[in-house]
Amino acid sequence: MNFDDIKPEALTTLLKEVVEVPSPVGYYPETRAYLKRKLEPLGYEVTADNRGTTYVRVPGKDHKKVVCVGAHLDTVGLVVRGFNDDGTLRVRQLGGINYHSIEGETCTVLCRDGRKVDGQVICNKHSVHVFEDAKTEERTENTMSVSLIADVKCPDDARALGVTQGAIVSIDPHFQAFGNGYIVSRHIDDKGAVAVALDTLRWLAESGEKPAHDTVFAFPVYEEIGFGGSYVPEGASEYVAMDITLIGPDYTSDEHNVGVIASDAKGPYDWDLTNRLIRIAGEVCDDGKWNTQVCFHYSTDAATANHSSNNVSSAAFGMACLNTHGRERCHVDALVQTERLCRGYVMGLGE
Template sequence: MPYVDEQEVVHLFEDLVNVPSVVAYYPQIHAWMEKTLNEYGYSVFYDNKRTLYAKLEGKDHSKTVCFGAHLDTIGLIVRQVDPNGWIQVKNLGGVNFHSIEGENVYIHTRQGKTYTGMVIHQSHSVHVFDDAKDASRDVSTMRILLDEEVHSDQDVYDLGIEHGDLVSIEPRCIITRSGYIKSRHIDDKACVASLLEAMKCLKENQIIPEYDTLFAFPIYEEIGHGGAYVPSEVDTYIALDIGLIGPDYHGTEKSVCIGGADAYSPYDWELTTRLYTLAKTYSIPACIDIYYRFGSDGTAAIRAGQNVKAAVFGMGCMNSHSYERTHVSSLVEVSRLVLAYLMNEK
């Protein structure tokens, strides 16, 4: 098993998480990924729905194994502008509006400009509004306060901001001395970092997997269809995505969480068993859990009728879809399980 450098994975994560890639917004993250993967010695290509791929030839070309980690993060999309210049939004993916009140956001316009703002509630101040504490936080009550001199809807439109502009949320990434990563978008940038580190290790150590291996990076997972298209040669689709933590779960921030089933379907029995067995063989702390309100690109593929065996695993993530937390050690372990799988294919 090649050595996986913890510092490198963490730096990859910090870089990745600071490149905005809200659902459907790919220009910046694709540029970053192309540059990084080219440095590692991979060429990249895309399908029509903007999933980025890189390929590693195996010894046997009779089938293709695909590892996927989604580039997109939950975020917002501009819905309309109020007469006073506040921006109404719709969520992209499972945003918990309570967790983004007061957070900084970036509005990406179709002219290529980015404006900053912050998320507020209509009753934004406890000093002014009786219902500031108790009013519901949802699409109907939350707004974006633009950091520009705007006093009307027309002022906002005049800046080039339009309905349908995509809005990414500040990650606020902090790595503590004790090794905890606190950040938004650990889902799924931590898995992307782990997969990139494994891809780097494969090249550096000249590891040739048994079968042709495809690495897929979709941009629509958070709304459910990132992995809906899978190239026809793919036999096995292993999605890397966060694991859940809660009363019914064995998962922790320091473990690799393997999904036994999610809200849609159980994952492939033999494939999931193999991942769990490999984790034990390589002393990777791992568990299998049943995910409640969760889907992955693995089940997105199955749901869309793709003829693949699917599995999912990733680092345990506290506070998911909010300001999240995990531990650096689990990023390393996720990379190691990817490598263990590819070095032990039968």
């Protein structure tokens, strides 16, 4: 099966689109609307469950088996927990924020009444010209705040703009695509996989190809806090998550690679299903651009699906990223290889 029609430029453009739609953990209104705009013109029905997960179901050649492919829409972010006396916002993390990586970053406060307020993440001891220990101050949720980009001097000024406890803070992505194929942006985790899923759905619709089995594409919104895949659509026997893979010691990978995750922080994935993904990668991915990994510092929705007592086989794969949960970096090659593996899986290769 030839997948040479995957267009790197189109994937890069699609990733930029998806990255720029705010979706910190649990905030799904804008991403759900985006998916409807992208997919309904292709003839797909976009549905959602009570947990905020969006689904697209694609009939396959075989209706006896249902498989689920997940790519989580949520990103790391912050939630407003209170106010400092000067009107800056006290926050808590949503997902595994590295506070050092977001210091000075601009952001958008998503208010409960629908208003949006621009802000900036700062350390309370924000300047070496003011604070002697600005360089050595530990960066934690108790020393970091969000400063609104407005004339705010006290909590009431912030409240007048619509900011309340429970407002969600979306960190601006600052997407950059370089001429040599490299991409630097926040939220490639997991918007890169979302872009791959959307392009796979486009390909299925435009080519007339049918998946091997009835296939549900799932877009959860709570992966970053550990339970995005805890509910699996009825009848699904396999849950395969597309998520980031890693670069660094213990990882024979770089930004051009797709990785098959053999095990993660929760333990090993299904032996047979993982081996099938490895076989598919060997068949459809370019030489030297795929690998296997043990991602022992994080987990995916596929592992959550399995650990939540769903009767599914679980597996995971995805594009390699540098500087995860910061301004991440990958190459468009990794997205292309990930889509090759995604298409191979849904088309039933390796069975």
